[in-house]
Amino acid sequence: MASNKHNLSKSLKQYFGFDKFKGDQEEIISTLLDKNDVFVLMPTGGGKSLCYQLPALLSDGLAIVISPLIALMKNQVDAIRGISANDGIAHVLNSSLNKTEINQVLSDINEGVTKLLYVAPESLTKDEYVEFFKNTNISFFAIDEAHCISEWGHDFRPEYRNIKHIIQKIGIAPIIALTATATPKVQEDIQKTLGMQEAEVFKASFNRPNLFYEVRPKVDIDKQIIRFINKRKGQSGIIYCLSRKKVEEMSQLLQLNGISAIPYHAGLDSKTRAKHQDMFLMEDADVVVATIAFGMGIDKPDVRFVIHYDFPKSLEGYYQETGRAGRDGGEGYCLAFYDYKDIEKLEKFLSGKPVSEREIGMQLLNEVVAYAETSMSRRKYLLHYFGETYDEINGEGADMDDNMRNPKKMKEVSKELKFFLEVVRDTNEKLKLKDLVNVLIGKSSVIIKSYGLTAEEFYGAGKEEGDNFWRSIGRQATINGYLEKEIESYGILKLTPKGEDYIKKPTKFEIAEDHDYSDMQEKADDLNKAGGGVLDQTLLEYLKDLRKKVAKRHKIPPFAIFQDPSLEDMALNYPTNLDELSNIFGVGEGKAKKFGKDFVTLIAKYVEDNDIEKPDDLVIRQIVNKSTNKVYIIKSTDRKMNFEDIAKAKGLSMEELLSEMESIIYQGTKLNIDYYVNEMVDEELIDEVMDFLMEDAETDSMTELLEEFGDDLDENELRLLRIKFISDVAN
Structure with a gap:
């Protein structure tokens, strides 16, 4: 073995120019060369490809590498050809x-x-x-990205399930299966499917100590991302979004704000995708905004940050994608934005899938939620998920996450945990987390009734603490090994021996106090109204006074000049020219040109007099036309098309069409809708509403209009008349 080791080191130097192997590489290669099956679990950047490339070069015959991505194959073939005089040494088929x-x-x-x-x-x-x-001498089969075999993996590909049968047809040869991400469950599934249960398993640590993990609430996300990237000028980064539409919007927004960004998704033709990939690799673009179609096999060592605009569908996906940062050993910043509403959308998407796929998807999502909401070391959580223990105090990279740097306020809950575990026991370990939580808060369901649990003493006993609290207890109990999720029965919680001991002898147990993510959207809405910062109340009063003066001059009501949210945004972001003003919420170019001059003059003087430092990175340029339907709506109303037909053509409900129209008129563009209004509403009522808005209304709020005219007109009719009024008098 010693001479073999010596020869391997010599070959490593000869072919690849490296002086020594990384981690278990040498032992993996020796095992494969001894004709044994090998299973390799090694994180991104750990040197997986060398584990089959070197033995292929040293063996008699042909090594067949099965890989899911054409881009990945091409990269690797080019690399191997680079170390040989003959291009025929490596091929793609x-x-x-x-x-x-x-x-x-x-x-x-x-x-x-x-x-x-x-x-x-x-x-x-x-x-x-x-x-x-069949007639070729095969040295071995290598199966790269082997997690694609497992339905439990984050990137399941049905064609991968047939690999074993194909290999058997071709002929027996050793197999090396490799993946950068696999939970114990996925690992077992891969080995079983490939018939390699006896394989030697090599598992490198999944810890990437140079990566910093942070999860933020999804509030004012565009501003947060632009500010984050501006602080890292010239650094390479990836932003992952779940939809192609969001990729396009985000890359445009970044470009508009002076950031060199390009989109990448499966909807682009292969030529454009290849071009964008090369631009990123060659540093002609700093940021690539992508769906998960991007990144497998992208060997760019100096990616400094990975941002998840949307949370991925599984922790394997998250780990794999964050793993593209810092492959050169330098720090990588992994920032994910979380809103439970996104998870609910993904759950909705799963509801149309077959039962088994749905249940697997739901369980993967539950893990994602638990990670996003956890107060423990994120590194410990991730490594635990991959079946690895980690010391969050002394382990390598221990302070490299938001929870460890800024610990959340903790609450002692040993009594509650004991009670939760007792309820699991007393319901005969046959409920999922959701049902256990419902039992505790006294919320009935078909399954709870069928087990007769509404009559039990513990039914509703935890009502005061609420569902988020008990969900948190259940998740933390699972993470800490007091409960285990039975995967085969889709997430039913069972007591472990450790959990049984805890019931007999409870010890101190804490969870984070601020664990309620359910009102995230309300918080986001509140912050978005105010732009996420602190309103300058003095300036706001000045702006309101000015609005009154301008309104008098134009003989129209103040709300027809700018609405309150627009003034609040001005008092937050201090726009001092018309260009900046047109980016303010609800203003747009039309309004800025018509009424803006007095406002920016006042703000510029206020900023100068009070030595205010403008938050330049906060006034972000928006994509001019957020409504893709704007041009169509303007043209259609000019042609006097029926509103129902306009809505149908764009797949909108009538409410959505009116919202689009409101967005258009409040930004200063005229809409000619008299033809439709006159048909829908009595002439006298039109005049009454117009007079009321001009003379008596304090604001243009729907509440005020409904109070005055609710007996005669419904909400949609009043919205129509408000659109007509703003369009006629203010635009």
């Missing part, structure tokens, strides 16, 4: 090749030139290839 190229690949394999062949699983299923490989 997938749908991107033409007939001539395929013949070249097969010819090089026949002549024994090719040592490494990268294939997509779909290519391997073709009968002509299976026949061809």
